[in-house]
Amino acid sequence: MNTDDYKNVWIYAEQRAGKLSTVSYELLGAGRKLADDLGQQLVAILLGSNMRAAADELIAYGADKVYYMDSPALEKFADEPYARVLTDLVKEHKPAIVLAGATAIGRSFIPRVAAELRTGMTADCTGLDIDPEKKILLGTRPAYGGNIMATIICEEKRPQMATVRHKVMKPLEKDDSRKGEVMEKSIVESELTIRAKVVDIIKEMEDTCNIAEADIIVTGGRGVGCKENFALVHDLAAAIGGAVGASRAVVDAGWVPYSHQVGQTGKTVCPKIYFALGVSGAIQHLAGMQSSDVIIAVNNNPDAEIFKVATYGIVGNLNEVVPEMIKQLKNGA
Amino acid sequence: MNIVVFIKQVVATTNVKLDPETGTMIRDGVECILNPFDEYAVEEALRIKEKMGGKVTVVTMGPPQAKEIIRKTIGMGVDEGILISDRALAGSDTWATAYTLSQVLKKIGDYQLVITGKQAVDGDTAQVGPEVAACEGLPMIAWVRKIEEISETSIRAERLMEDGYDVLESPLPALISVVKEINEPRLESLRGKMKAKKYEPKVWGVADMPGFDVAQVGLKGSPTKVFKTFTPKRQYKGEMIAGDAAQAAATLVGKIKEMNIV
Numbered sequence: 001m002n003t004d005d006y007k008n009v010w011i012y013a014e015q016r017a018g019k020l021s022t023v024s025y026e027l028l029g030a031g032r033k034l035a036d037d038l039g040q041q042l043v044a045i046l047l048g049s050n051m052r053a054a055a056d057e058l059i060a061y062g063a064d065k066v067y068y069m070d071s072p073a074l075e076k077f078a079d080e081p082y083a084r085v086l087t088d089l090v091k092e093h094k095p096a097i098v099l100a101g102a103t104a105i106g107r108s109f110i111p112r113v114a115a116e117l118r119t120g121m122t123a124d125c126t127g128l129d130i131d132p133e134k135k136i137l138l139g140t141r142p143a144y145g146g147n148i149m150a151t152i153i154c155e156e157k158r159p160q161m162a163t164v165r166h167k168v169m170k171p172l173e174k175d176d177s178r179k180g181e182v183m184e185k186s187i188v189e190s191e192l193t194i195r196a197k198v199v200d201i202i203k204e205m206e207d208t209c210n211i212a213e214a215d216i217i218v219t220g221g222r223g224v225g226c227k228e229n230f231a232l233v234h235d236l237a238a239a240i241g242g243a244v245g246a247s248r249a250v251v252d253a254g255w256v257p258y259s260h261q262v263g264q265t266g267k268t269v270c271p272k273i274y275f276a277l278g279v280s281g282a283i284q285h286l287a288g289m290q291s292s293d294v295i296i297a298v299n300n301n302p303d304a305e306i307f308k309v310a311t312y313g314i315v316g317n318l319n320e321v322v323p324e325m326i327k328q329l330k331n332g333a
Numbered sequence: 334m335n336i337v338v339f340i341k342q343v344v345a346t347t348n349v350k351l352d353p354e355t356g357t358m359i360r361d362g363v364e365c366i367l368n369p370f371d372e373y374a375v376e377e378a379l380r381i382k383e384k385m386g387g388k389v390t391v392v393t394m395g396p397p398q399a400k401e402i403i404r405k406t407i408g409m410g411v412d413e414g415i416l417i418s419d420r421a422l423a424g425s426d427t428w429a430t431a432y433t434l435s436q437v438l439k440k441i442g443d444y445q446l447v448i449t450g451k452q453a454v455d456g457d458t459a460q461v462g463p464e465v466a467a468c469e470g471l472p473m474i475a476w477v478r479k480i481e482e483i484s485e486t487s488i489r490a491e492r493l494m495e496d497g498y499d500v501l502e503s504p505l506p507a508l509i510s511v512v513k514e515i516n517e518p519r520l521e522s523l524r525g526k527m528k529a530k531k532y533e534p535k536v537w538g539v540a541d542m543p544g545f546d547v548a549q550v551g552l553k554g555s556p557t558k559v560f561k562t563f564t565p566k567r568q569y570k571g572e573m574i575a576g577d578a579a580q581a582a583a584t585l586v587g588k589i590k591e592m593n594i595v
Contacts, residue, residue: 016496077499079463079473104494108475111460115431115467120556123427123458138560143456144349150562157556195472196503199489204497212495215594240595258478258514259493264454265369265513267495272594294592296585312588313573314581324582329595 005094006158009035012086012100012110013044013058013066016077017201020054022213023101025171027164028062030128031099032172034137037130041065043095047085049075052184059180062172066180067093071187073194076201077105081192083112090117095159097137099128102163103212114161120154121161124268126168126291127151136160145264145287166212167270168291204259209243211260216242217271219262219289222249223278223299224318230255232322233277239326245269245289247279263288278318281306298322334387334485335444336378339434339465340371340406342399343455351564367402370450373511376518378448379410381483388412390444392437394422394430400534408521408529419538424552427456431464432549436542438469445485447508451476459510466508474501478514 011027013020028044035042044063046055048070055066067089073081082105090098090113098113100106102124114121127140131153137160140151154160211217218240220233230250237244246256248263262269264284274292279285281297281304289295290309297310298321307313314321345364352359378389391406393399394417403414417437425433438444447466452459466473474490478498482489486505491498493512521529539545548554574581589595 016494078501079466079475083467104476104492107459108463108473111427111458111463112467112473114460115428115464118428118556120426120428121460122557123456123460141457142565144344145454145457146565147349148351148562149565151560152557153560154557196474196501196507198499199502200500202491202497202500210496240589258512259497261513264457273589273592296589307571307573310571312585313571314585315573316578316581320578321582324578325586328582328586329589 001156001158003156003158006096008041008043008093008095009038009097010043010045010095010099010159011063012098012106013046013054014101014103014105015046015048015051015054016105018048018051018075020057021101021103023103023106023164023166024058025061026166026169027099027101028058029171030164030169032062034097034128034130035064038096038135040096043067045069045086045089047074047082052182055182055184059178059182060174060176062178064180066182068182068184069187070184071189071192073189073192074187076198077109078194078196078198079109079112080196081194082109083116084192085187086113087116090159098159098161100163102165106163110161110163117159119157119159119161122152122154123163125162125164128162128164128169137162142287145284146290147283165268165270211243211245211262211267211269214243214269215272216240217245217262217269217273218242218275218277219245219247219279220250220256220277221247221279223280224250225278227253227255229319232318236275236277236322236326239329242273242275247285248282276306276310277322279306280304281309334381334385334446334483336381336387336389336446336448337438337441337444338371338374338378338389338391338406338411339447339449339461340375340391340393340402341368341453341455342366342393342395342402343368343453351562365398365401367405368450368453368455370452370454370511370513372518373513373515374448374450375406375409375411376516377480377511378446379519380516381446381480385483385485390415390441392417392434394418394433403534404529404532405521407532408525409519410522410525414532414534416534416536418536421539421547421551424555425550426555426557427458427460427464428557429550429555431461431468432554433539434461434465435468436545437537438465439544440537440542445505446488447471447506449508449510451510451512462508462510469508472503472507474503474507474509477509477511480515
């Protein structure tokens with residue numbers, strides 16, 4: 001393989017229900033920097049149906065070019081058709097780097113593309129750089145629950161593929177005057193094999209309640225005491241406009257559904273503000289939230305591990321402190 | 334219904350430390366466990382078998398001591414365990430691992446369902462499952478939180494997404510990866526433990542798999558390499574807020590408002 005034949009940085013612009021996911025904008029921000037470092041183009045790949053306007057949006061947020069593949073078969077995410085279309089595009093245009101979000105969608109089908117291309121792939125990167133000498137991608141990622149950071153390279157195969165943790169990379173400012181090229185292509189449904197088919201989509205959470213997307217998360221742990229008392233966590237979340245998170249103990253006890261679980265066996269989150277209420281701070285929990293911008297911990301145990309990662313900590317009784325916080329927040333509004 | 338479950342032995346993550354001199358992981362005296370997500374995979378396979386009959390086979394790739402996790406699953410009720418162990422496989426990345434496991438599936442031949450845990454908690458990549466599906470040309474449903482229906486020829490399952498779940502239908506054979514929500518894994522039974530104690534898993538090397546291409550595996554066959562590892566530097570400048578509940582809450586809310594996020 002002549003790696004010099006492979007040029008440009010691609011990002012997979014994720015969409016769900018015809019709406020671009022926030023990680024798509026973050027990928028444009030990260031990809032723009034890599035493309036500029038290499039002196040190459042930033043290209044966005046959009047797979048969907050009736051989404052031509054979103055293609056222009058991708059240009060305004062930093063792409064030089066968009067390949068928009070339109071088909072009713074690409075409206076809903078299914079591994080086989082998505083992998084087929086992206087694999088074929090890569091074979092045709094030979095990008096040096098392909099990035100996607102480390103989301104339920106990206107982590108499902110991007111490895112399939114990597115395997116079909118028989119190339120290397122790095123999952124869930126929190127840092128992306130170009131090696132100044134070799135001009136290769138350095139993908140840095142946490143492993144072992146965040147205890148170890150590893151920088152992974154793929155020197156001899158192309159493209160270099162990676163998924164990128166959402167909320168870590170910063171999007172660019174929107175600039176409607178940016179110029180770019182949109183290459184649109186229709187794909188005939190009958191040309192795609194789709195065995196595992198989506199037959200229903202159940203949306204359980206609005207974006208504001210979805211901990212993966214939320215800017216503010218209020219998480220309750222075992223220290224909340226009991227299921228009834230968990231209302232406090234909901235109340236603070238409502239007062240501050242945040243989503244509700246939960247520690248593993250709380251989910252295992254059945255106080256809150258699994259979709260709210262933060263941590264190694266739940267979701268990895270990176271909000272602007274993370275409230276840990278009665279969360280002791282087990283290492284598996286820290287793995288899922290320690291890259292949050294601001295961490296606020298309230299716990300009655302001054303020795304709780306959570307205080308070691310907290311930006312602000314209050315040692316005290318939740319039942320007293322949280323209602324006061326809610327009152328103060330409402331007063332100021 | 335014959336089901337293959339891929340399992341992995343991992344170090345308990347609370348015990349991971351890097352040697353500050355060499356930057357490599359300290360493995361001496363570190364406790365090894367069955368990857369927690371794989372317990373859900375094994376449990377789900379056993380439940381399907383109990384309903385439909387057939388056989389559950391677990392497969393793991395690793396050093397000889399990985400037999401321990403096979404024995405654990407035998408204790409839970411698994412029928413057969415295969416350890417893939419060969420020096421040629423040392424240093425394999427996710428692609429090389431997936432290639433190897435796909436060759437294992439070819440040799441097993443008669444299976445309708447492959448189940449993996451969502452990810453292994455050591456590397457946390459979640460890549461091997463989808464890569465095996467690609468190598469074997471299997472349809473896949475990732476992040477399965479519930480199997481709604483299953484027959485000898487098809488499956489209907491719920492895929493956990495960030496904002497809810499999708500329901501998918503697929504013909505079999507297929508590969509699914511499961512999340513914690515799917516079940517509550519059973520403990521090993523006393524009888525199972527007795528059986529497991531005496532159980533000797535099959536051990537396959539690369540030579541046991543016809544057509545195995547050694548150039549695809551090990552450090553040499555792996556497209557990715559670890560460039561460096563390091564312990565993350567945490568620079569938390571934590572501030573403890575004192576005072577009674579009302580005072581502390583007032584100070585904190587003041588600081589939150591200064592952030593201009595709320």
